[in-house]
Amino acid sequence: MSEWEPRIVTILCNWCTYGAADLAGVNRLQYPTNFKVIRVPCSGRVSPKMILAAFRSGADGVWVSGCHPGDCHYISGNFYARRRFTMMRALFRHIGLDDDRLHFSWISAAEGPKFAATAREVIAAVRRAGPAREWGKTRAQVV
Numbered sequence: 001m002s003e004w005e006p007r008i009v010t011i012l013c014n015w016c017t018y019g020a021a022d023l024a025g026v027n028r029l030q031y032p033t034n035f036k037v038i039r040v041p042c043s044g045r046v047s048p049k050m051i052l053a054a055f056r057s058g059a060d061g062v063w064v065s066g067c068h069p070g071d072c073h074y075i076s077g078n079f080y081a082r083r084r085f086t087m088m089r090a091l092f093r094h095i096g097l098d099d100d101r102l103h104f105s106w107i108s109a110a111e112g113p114k115f116a117a118t119a120r121e122v123i124a125a126v127r128r129a130g131p132a133r134e135w136g137k138t139r140a141q142v143v
Helices: 017-026 048-056 077-094 112-129
Strands: 008-013 035-040 061-066 102-106
Touching: 008 017, 008 112, 017 035, 017 112, 048 061, 048 077, 061 077, 061 112, 077 102, 102 112
Parallel strands: 008 035, 008 061, 061 102
Antiparallel strands: none
């Protein structure tokens, strides 16, 4: 049997972080490939329901990434995302779940190397946390 590899649902802002992911690929930067990417118009559109749905579908971790403060195409969407993310981490701690499975970052379209480095950090953190407990569905539905 092969070694366990974490499955990460990555929710990326169309205007910044998705471009950074593309740049990392074009520049052939090395980073893990265990990500299921969801492209959203703005990180501010990411709801707690989306994050919980990812875990229910078998994800071991969720990474949300958007524009830097002041660079949001929709003015303040990234601030909404940060508030929701902070609330989700607090909720996870409150109900006894490992909040290290949730990650948030700000990465601009020109920061391909930062995207690759953050991807490695997220994978390492989720590996340390181990496989997520079952949320009622099978892991096969994620990838």
